[in-house]
Amino acid sequence: MSEAVAFLTALAQALSALALYPTGHASRERAIDGAYQHLLDLLARDASPEFSFLEDEVVYGARPLRELRDWDWNKRLSDVGIQRLQFDATTTRPELEDFLDETMARLTLKAIDTAEARQMRPSGIRFGVLGIRGADELQTDEITTASLSYSLRDEAETIRWLHREVTEKNELPLVEAETVVRSLAVAMHGDEQMLMPLLKLRHYDEYTTTHSLNVSVLTMALAEWLGLGDRDVRAFGIAGLLHDLGKVRIPYEVLHKTGTFTDDDRRVMSRHPAEGANIIITSATDLDLAAVVAYEHHIMINGGGYPSYRFKRKTHRASRLVHVCDVYDALRSDRPYRDAWPPGKVLAYIEERSGHEFEGEAAHAFTRMMREWEPQVTEVEEDEPLPQS
Ligand SMILES: [Fe+2]
Ligand SMILES: [Fe+2]
Numbered sequence: 001m002s003e004a005v006a007f008l009t010a011l012a013q014a015l016s017a018l019a020l021y022p023t024g025h026a027s028r029e030r031a032i033d034g035a036y037q038h039l040l041d042l043l044a045r046d047a048s049p050e051f052s053f054l055e056d057e058v059v060y061g062a063r064p065l066r067e068l069r070d071w072d073w074n075k076r077l078s079d080v081g082i083q084r085l086q087f088d089a090t091t092t093r094p095e096l097e098d099f100l101d102e103t104m105a106r107l108t109l110k111a112i113d114t115a116e117a118r119q120m121r122p123s124g125i126r127f128g129v130l131g132i133r134g135a136d137e138l139q140t141d142e143i144t145t146a147s148l149s150y151s152l153r154d155e156a157e158t159i160r161w162l163h164r165e166v167t168e169k170n171e172l173p174l175v176e177a178e179t180v181v182r183s184l185a186v187a188m189h190g191d192e193q194m195l196m197p198l199l200k201l202r203h204y205d206e207y208t209t210t211h212s213l214n215v216s217v218l219t220m221a222l223a224e225w226l227g228l229g230d231r232d233v234r235a236f237g238i239a240g241l242l243h244d245l246g247k248v249r250i251p252y253e254v255l256h257k258t259g260t261f262t263d264d265d266r267r268v269m270s271r272h273p274a275e276g277a278n279i280i281i282t283s284a285t286d287l288d289l290a291a292v293v294a295y296e297h298h299i300m301i302n303g304g305g306y307p308s309y310r311f312k313r314k315t316h317r318a319s320r321l322v323h324v325c326d327v328y329d330a331l332r333s334d335r336p337y338r339d340a341w342p343p344g345k346v347l348a349y350i351e352e353r354s355g356h357e358f359e360g361e362a363a364h365a366f367t368r369m370m371r372e373w374e375p376q377v378t379e380v381e382e383d384e385p386l387p388q389s
Pocket of ligand 2: 211243244326
């Protein structure tokens with residue numbers, strides 16, 4: 001751990017030196033040598049170190065580095081599209097220098113497209129926006145179908161328990177999250193015809209539970225409608241289920257406020273994407289997709305929303321789908337500050353904002369699916385059995 005902290009500290013010193021001194025200057029070379037030496041020390045203990053920079057937290061592998069909690073460079077790197085940074089055991093000093101130059105260019109230039117800027121020489125250093133590790137090959141496997149009588153009570157209870165666990169232990173019970181999604185997938189395929197069970201909100205303060213389940217169902221339906229395989233459908237379902245996980249860290253008074261939001265409330269609320277990504281990344285190494293979606297689900301394609309970026313960035317397809325499902329479920333639910341909208345009005349709202357707030361493919365697919373599958377949408381109370389199709 002300490003090697004990781006020492007290396008990042010030296011890396012930041014080298015970046016500061018790059019800003020101050022021209023190429024070849026002794027102070028600059030010394031700072032790069034220092035950073036490289038610390039990298040070698042780190043590589044001696046960990047052959048493929050990996051860092052994630054998430055707003056106000058640095059994560060090394062799956063462990064948050066408490067020592068770097070208020071580290072300025074975290075947000076600076078994240079803002080310029082360096083949210084994940086990985087080193088190979090073979091990384092050379094020139095590669096580190098190239099990386100530092102590239103980072104400096106990003107920090108000092110106002111707008112470069114990250115995709116273009118990433119055209120560096122082949123290197124033992126990989127970096128970029130928070131993304132998916134490894135290949136995302138599409139695999140399919142069978143979803144067990146059953147024609148039992150389902151209600152969503154167990155799923156809702158599990159989600160309430162899961163939120164409590166995350167609040168108390170700061171760790172996500174992954175197996176249970178996966179179980180809920182698997183069980184939603186089964187409920188959706190109770191008979192030949194697909195079913196979209198959406199929970200009715202019972203109390204305002206249960207919104208996060210109801211909403212998580214509904215966004216998971218809607219996202220899975222949409223992924224299925226777009227022809228994705230079962231495994232991907234479920235991965236998208238988990239991402240939908242966990243998209244607002246960061247809300248467990250928002251104080252109750254803000255989360256359930258009935259009056260107008262102040263700027264401070266808004267600031268607190270806008271932290272939930274980074275908080276959620278953080279909880280997911282530090283709990284499970286194979287939930288990258290869910291972490292990405294938690295982080296990106298409020299980013300609009302016109303650059304609006306939050307977290308805000310100085311760079312153009314294309315969000316993950318799953319984030320774009322969850323974004324539409326998220327807004328749909330929010331608007332169709334009663335909230336303390338407004339009544340639920342009828343489904344038709346919500347769909348018109350999404351269409352109107354397609355290409356600005358929502359990405360065209362996601363908005364178009366969603367509105368078409370909802371119109372076509374309308375008979376399959378069933379609003380249910382938590383204890384009510386799902387209808388048999
Ligand atoms: Fe959210
Ligand atoms: Fe949400």
